Amino acid sequence: MLEELKGKLIVSCQALPDEPLHSSFIMSRMALAALEGGAAGIRAQSKEDILEIQKTVDLPIIGIVKRNYDDSDIYITPTKKEIDELLETRSEIIALDATCRKRPHGEKVKDLVAYIHANNRLAMADCSTFEECLEAEKIGFDIVSTTLCGYTPYSANIDGPNYDLIKKCVDELDVPVIAEGKIHYPNELKKVLKECHAYAAVVGGAITRPKEITERFVKEIQD
Numbered sequence: 604m605l606e607e608l609k610g611k612l613i614v615s616c617q618a619l620p621d622e623p624l625h626s627s628f629i630m631s632r633m634a635l636a637a638l639e640g641g642a643a644g645i646r647a648q649s650k651e652d653i654l655e656i657q658k659t660v661d662l663p664i665i666g667i668v669k670r671n672y673d674d675s676d677i678y679i680t681p682t683k684k685e686i687d688e689l690l691e692t693r694s695e696i697i698a699l700d701a702t703c704r705k706r707p708h709g710e711k712v713k714d715l716v717a718y719i720h721a722n723n724r725l726a727m728a729d730c731s732t733f734e735e736c737l738e739a740e741k742i743g744f745d746i747v748s749t750t751l752c753g754y755t756p757y758s759a760n761i762d763g764p765n766y767d768l769i770k771k772c773v774d775e776l777d778v779p780v781i782a783e784g785k786i787h788y789p790n791e792l793k794k795v796l797k798e799c800h801a802y803a804a805v806v807g808g809a810i811t812r813p814k815e816i817t818e819r820f821v822k823e824i825q826d
């Protein structure tokens with residue numbers, strides 16, 4: 604299944620309750636648009652959205668559940684509870700925060716990866732630094748990604764993809780590296796795939812968040 608994603612674009616179709624497009628139906632149509640546009644996979648958030656998307660398109664899914672807990676800053680598939688929700692879908696890949704931050708209830712990322720494997724799914728590590736990517740590979744993740752670069756207080760916050768991080772991960776890790784986060788333009792996608800040699804790349808907001816796209820246009824005409 605991973606082969607199907609090699610060198611390809613994965614489109615993230617997500618809208619949280621506070622976003623204008625929050626709706627499983629709308630996310631399923633976003634996924635259909637992505638399929639018709641040539642995407643090879645979909646990244647999606649919540650059991651409800653994924654079930655709706657899977658009724659509409661037959662593409663590999665990277666599933667996540669975003670949830671906030673009081674005792675941790677981790678919000679992407681933070682605990683076993685969210686993994687159990689994703690196991691009720693056919694998400695081939697389950698992505699979770701693999702940063703070095705403390706998880707809710709003191710759960711350990713290693714145990715969560717083992718649980719995902721015991722349920723015959725692949726585990727993808729959403730990381731923010733090279734060290735976290737390295738550790739994720741050691742722990743046994745099947746895929747690592749740069750999703751959280753710029754979203755932890757200690758990682759580089761760049762407006763655009765972190766090419767150096769992607770390249771370093773590709774050069775030094777054996778597992779597939781998926782470039783994700785802040786890929787805003789087609790030429791940036793091309794660069795992460797053809798120059799940094801990421802295994803695949805995820806584009807979200809630049810395709811599926813019209814509010815974000817509008818803001819980018821408006822910013823350009825403001826003095």
Ligand SMILES: CC(=O)N[C@H](C=O)[C@@H](O)[C@H](O)[C@H](O)COP(=O)(O)O
Pocket residue numbers: 615617667679750751754783784785786805806807808809
């Ligand atoms: C940091 C975080 O919570 N990222 C989330 C992870 O699933 C999504 O909100 C992003 O849209 C996704 O990573 C794709 O990135 P971008 O939308 O920049 O193409």
